[in-house]
Amino acid sequence: MSDHAESASYDGSRRTGWAELGSGETVELARPLRRLGARILDAIVAGILLVMLLRVSGTGVSTVGSMRLGLVVGIGYEVSQVAVWGQTIGKRMTGIRVINAVHGGVPGWGKAFGRWAIPGLVALIPILGPLLSLLCYVSLTWDRVYQGWHDKVAGTLVIKT
Secondary structure, three states: OOOOOOOOOOOOOOOOEEEEOOOOOOOEOOOOOHHHHHHHHHHHHHHHHHHHHHHHHOOOOOOHHHHHHHHHHHHHHHHHHHHHHHOOOOOOEEEOOEEEEOOOOHHHHHHHHHHHHHEEEEEEOOHHHHHHHHHHHHHHHOOOOOOHHHHHHHHHEEEEE
């Protein structure tokens, strides 16, 4: 977990499915499979948006242009929704929300961007990038409060709604 909170029933490294925020509020954490479902749904929606934008922009878009457009879609889709509502379409559909680990409110723009940028930009590193990006997400499976590396850096938790 972030430095701001401990598990509601802290017992070393044991997972309880709950966490206590810096504000003292106790929240139920979203489990890894639910988070995976949200990520898959979001990838589908963002993929559809990207394909639509590529079609509108014409057939002359280069690989680099496609990657840039993909970054714009990623930021526009993921960052804006998490910053403002704490949820993307996939998160709404699976009943989970991203919160600030200190006060439990929406993460805001800085935390939402940091949370997206860790796996999103790392994936662009040639050869090892996609593997490191995947590890960023998988890391939540061995964390006591299901925080991936991107959650730890941003100071966020993902909870059930």
